[in-house]
Amino acid sequence: MDPLDTFLVPSHCPVCGAPPSEEGDFLFCRSRNCPIQLTGSVQVWIKRLGLLHWGDALIDRITDPSDPKVSSLADLYRLTVEDLAACSSGAKFGKKCYDVLHSNKSITIELLIASLNIPNLAVATASDIVRAGFDTVEKILSMTYEDLLGVPNVGEVTARQVKDGIADRRQSILDLAAVLDVRSPAGGLLAGQSFCITGSTSVPRKSLEKSIMDFGGTVKSSVGAGTSYLVTNDPDTGTSKMQSAKKHGVAVISESDLRRLMNQV
Ligand SMILES: [Zn+2]
Structure with a gap:
């Protein structure tokens, strides 16, 4: 028998029990209350920002559903050196993680929205959106589905996912904007990159x-x-x-x- 015939597609998320969402060949848990979502969001945030030292083991520790040290991306910036030391291999390493996080707080609006783990919103789409004039946090938060359909290269599926993804993360985006220096494009489309x-x-x-x-x-x-x-x-x-x-x-x-x-x- 073909082993694929016996493969059972999971009917619920093993962490929170919510039904999974089928996207292409993959199943994702998109439940807003799923604790494992935070782990995934922090992993994407760290990878997109290219932060050194922040490995998956550290991220797993600080987002451990049984004892989370953060409840949002903005909370990462409230962790102390001691918090990070306690979740990693000690004071020296904790300081390195703290320093790399805090020395990379100036980011472009494109990178901010491309790093939020929103389906179909990677760097190229984020750039298209920003270049279409949605170049501040306020404008991003007030984009409508129709606005997004007017952005080059954005179709109906992406427009819907981006609109919902931004709406779900509204508070998270506002919190991040309060702790980061979010830059709008200036001095050339590639400035600062x-x-x-x-x-x-x-x-x-x-x-x-x-x-x-x-x-x-x-x-x-x-x-x-x-x-x-x-x-x-x-x-x-x-x-x-x-x-x-x-x-x-x-x-x-x-x-x-x-x-x-x-x-x-
Ligand atoms: Zn889940």
């Missing part, structure tokens, strides 16, 4: 690098914790830059994603 390129590109690499700089971005020769994006046309490449991007949780985008960020498509 850094890029590293790996593998072949459709135009000479230097020319792509020049475009990045023309749009206010910075070009890096290697990928580190502070790099915003690794650009590659081969997401399966095993180059050391890709390995470093995975290690540091740096967002990986294609050349065409980059062109979208520069408003060239």
